[in-house]
Each structure stands twice: as structure tokens, then as C-alpha cells.
Amino acid sequence: MSGGGVEEGNDLEFTPTWVVAVVCSVIVAVSLLAERLLHYAGKFLKRKNQKPLFEALLKVKEELMLMGFISLLLTVTQNGIIRICVPEHWTHHMLPCKFEDKEEETKTTSHFQNFFSFSGNLRHLLEASKSAETGSQTGYCARKGKVPLLSIEALHHLHIFIFVLAIVHVTFCVLTVVFGGLRIRQWKNWEDAIAKENYNSEREPRPMVTEVHQHEFIRDRFTGFGKDSAILGWMKSFFKQFFGSVTKLDYVTLRLGFIMTHCRGNPKFNFHKYMIRALEDDFKKVVGISWYLWIFVVIFLLLNVNGWHTYFWIAFIPVIVLLAVGTKLEHVITQLAHEVAEKHAAIEGELVVQPSDDHFWFHRPRIVLFLIHFILFQNAFEIAFFFWIWVTYGFDSCIMGQVRYIVPRLIIG
Numbered sequence: 404m405s406g407g408g409v410e411e412g413n414d415l416e417f418t419p420t421w422v423v424a425v426v427c428s429v430i431v432a433v434s435l436l437a438e439r440l441l442h443y444a445g446k447f448l449k450r451k452n453q454k455p456l457f458e459a460l461l462k463v464k465e466e467l468m469l470m471g472f473i474s475l476l477l478t479v480t481q482n483g484i485i486r487i488c489v490p491e492h493w494t495h496h497m498l499p500c501k502f503e504d505k506e507e508e509t510k511t512t513s514h515f516q517n518f519f520s521f522s523g524n525l526r527h528l529l530e531a532s533k534s535a536e537t538g539s540q541t542g543y544c545a546r547k548g549k550v551p552l553l554s555i556e557a558l559h560h561l562h563i564f565i566f567v568l569a570i571v572h573v574t575f576c577v578l579t580v581v582f583g584g585l586r587i588r589q590w591k592n593w594e595d596a597i598a599k600e601n602y603n604s605e606r607e608p609r610p611m612v613t614e615v616h617q618h619e620f621i622r623d624r625f626t627g628f629g630k631d632s633a634i635l636g637w638m639k640s641f642f643k644q645f646f647g648s649v650t651k652l653d654y655v656t657l658r659l660g661f662i663m664t665h666c667r668g669n670p671k672f673n674f675h676k677y678m679i680r681a682l683e684d685d686f687k688k689v690v691g692i693s694w695y696l697w698i699f700v701v702i703f704l705l706l707n708v709n710g711w712h713t714y715f716w717i718a719f720i721p722v723i724v725l726l727a728v729g730t731k732l733e734h735v736i737t738q739l740a741h742e743v744a745e746k747h748a749a750i751e752g753e754l755v756v757q758p759s760d761d762h763f764w765f766h767r768p769r770i771v772l773f774l775i776h777f778i779l780f781q782n783a784f785e786i787a788f789f790f791w792i793w794v795t796y797g798f799d800s801c802i803m804g805q806v807r808y809i810v811p812r813l814i815i816g
């Protein structure tokens with residue numbers, strides 16, 4: 404039996420046993436290999452006493468298990484889903500593409516599907532499934548004068564998209580932590596220099612009283628442009644995030660403020676190691692896809708209507724949030740300088756700031772971490788959706804949108 408130019412294969416009862424055995428062996432071998440790699444990665448992290456990273460790895464396993472459950476659920480329930488029949492006019496509203504674009508798109512993307520063999524094979528498999536559906540499930544709804552709520556082909560595409568989204572998100576989180584770790588490790592030279600200076604200062608007499616405005620940190624953060632205006636101060640923080648947001652002077656000042664606030668009895672506290680541990684601890688919080696992020700996915704899929712260009716407009720969300728977070732963090736450092744300069748005219752010894760949660764939005768620093776989590780997910784969503792559409796439907800697909808929207812979206816991302 405054939406449909407759509409693709410022959411329908413035999414059922415399992417008429418499939419050679421060696422074919423079944425070979426396919427099962429390959430699937431089991433690949434699955435066991437992936438499981439063993441994660442297992443040994445966990446043992447390695449435990450041996451290195453990297454508890455936060457180990458917990459992040461457990462989050463990855465949970466994510467993969469969730470993807471597996473979603474995959475199983477879609478596979479088991481697909482026959483029931485496509486037997487849900489609805490009036491045909493229900494399916495004519497809020498479409499990602501117009502019906503008249505369907506035939507034209509099939510012609511313009513055929514060359515792309517031939518170029519990408521994986522996508523071409525996927526297309527053939529889906530066409531075969533679609534043919535089987537047309538012969539059975541669609542006929543079931545057609546006899547009632549209705550159409551299926553969701554086709555087998557659409558279920559397969561949705562299935563692939565969810566899996567790609569999870570993989571890309573985990574990859575983005577890992578890359579972000581790697582690059583962030585490399586950046587923080589560059590601060591180790593500053594920590595070593597401070598430790599050496601502290602060792603030498605133990606043999607020298609204590610410094611005399613100095614005016615607050617003589618300290619370079621105060622001159623950089625408190626005096627000059629934006630000193631007397633809140634709006635100008637925020638503008639200064641906004642632009643400063645583009646030019647080496649954390650300098651050695653900032654690091655030294657914040658380090659001393661943290662030590663004097665949280666561990667006054669240990670002046671030789673290694674602040675750099677603490678920053679590394681904090682980064683690893685935050686990583687386990689952002690590596691997973693939380694429930695509120697799934698809500699975002701559902702809302703986007705709902706609003707991805709032809710002519711609305713939703714995919715273009717949401718590209719601005721992570722950029723705006725990222726700039727807001729960067730500006731806020733810079734402004735927090737500026738506020739610390741303002742507190743010292745406004746309370747003291749002169750100080751004895753080194754300049755000490757007092758870190759506090761009160762400088763953050765609603766006095767909750769975790770909001771910043773939440774926004775970073777959202778930014779990572781949104782960027783992963785952009786990349787996953789783009790490549791999923793590209794490989795599945797082709798670059799010229801109506802879902803992909805027009806080139807004048809695609810290029811700015813990729814640049815912004």
C-alpha cells in the first residue's frame with residue numbers, strides 16, 4: 404500500500420526478527436552509553452567535591468527524564484488525540500500560515516529538503532505517517548463531517564520541537580557557566596595580588612585618616628556625571644555596563660565589604676573561591692526548564708499567528724531584560740559608593756562598603772537570578788525554534804517569516 408509516494412512498511416508481526424533485534428540493540432546501546440556518560444560525570448564531580456555542579460547534573464537528568472516522559476505520552480496518546488474531531492471552521496482561525504501559502508511553500512522548500520538529507524528523510528517519514536492517518540483516523544472524522552484536532556504530522560513536529568528546546572537550553576546554560584567561570588577565574592590574579600599586599604601590610608604601620616573623596620572608588624562611582632541626579636545616575640550605570648563592568652577597584656572594594664560584613668574574623672578569606680562556588684551554586688538553579696518557562700512556551704505557541712510577527716517581537720524581550728539587569732547591578736555598586744560618601748567625610752584605614760539586599764528589586768537578589776534564568780531560556784528558545792523551523796519546514800517557510808524580520812531577530816539574539 405502506498406500513499407504520498409512512500410510505501411507503507413509492514414507491521415511488527417511481519418517484520419524480520421533480525422531487523423527488530425538490530426534496531427533494538429542500537430537504541431539500547433546509545434541509551435546506555437548516554438546513561439553511563441552521565442553516571443561517570445557525576446562520579447567525577449563527587450570526587451572533585453563539586454556538589455553544586457553535581458546537583459546541576461541531576462537537574463539535567465531530570466530534564467532528560469521529563470523529555471522522555473513527554474515523548475512517551477505523545478506516542479501513547481497520539482491515536483486518541485487525532486481521533487478528537489472538531490468542526491472544520493474551528494481550524495481556520497489563528498493560523499501560523501495562510502492556507503494559500505501551503506502549496507507555494509511546498510514547491511519553494513523542496514530544494515532545501517533535498518539538500519539536508521536528515522530533513523528530507525524526516526519529511527518522508529512524516530508523509531508516510533500522514534498517509535496512514537488519511538486512510539484511517541482522518542476518515543473517522545470525515546464520516547462525522549469534521550476534521551482531527553491535531554494531525555500525526557503536527558504531533559511529530561511538536562514532539563521534535565520540545566526535545567530540541569530542552570537540549571539547546573541545557574547547552575546554553577552549560578556554555579554560559581563555562582564562559583562565566585572563565586571570566587571569574589581571570590579575577591584570581593587580583594585575589595593573589597591582594598593576598599600579597601595584605602602580607603606586606605602586616606609589617607607596615609596602619610594608614611592614617613583620609614578623606615572619603617580621596618579614594619578612587621568614590622571618585623569613580625560618586626563624583627562627576629550623575630552625582631546629583633537619579634536619572635543621570637541610572638544613565639551612567641546603563642552605559643558603564645558596556646565598558647568593563649567589574650574593574651579591579653570594584654573587586655577589591657566589594658571583596659573587603661563582604662569580608663567585613665560576613666567574616667570579619669577572617670581577613671584572609673579567599674573571596675575568589677567563594678565567587679566560584681556561588682557561580683556553581685547558581686548554575687544548578689538555572690539549568691532546568693521551570694514550570695513558568697513552559698507557560699511562556701505555550702503562550703508563544705498560542706500567539707504565533709500569521710501577520711502578528713510574534714517571533715520577531717519576542718526577540719527584544721531578552722535584550723531589554725539583559726540591559727535592565729546589567730544596569731541594576733552597576734547601580735547597586737554605585738549605591739554602595741553613595742552610602743559611604745554621604746555618611747562619612749573621612750575614614751580611617753581602607754574604604755569599607757556594606758553590601759545589602761535592600762539595593763535590589765523588592766529587596767530580593769534572587770529576582771536577578773530569575774531574570775538571568777529567563778534570558779538563558781529565551782535565547783535557547785529563539786535558537787531552537789529557528790533551527791527547528793529551518794530543518795523541518797525550510798528557510799522559506801511562512802512560519803519562519805520574511806527575511807527583513809529574520810535578520811534583525813538573529814542579530815538581536
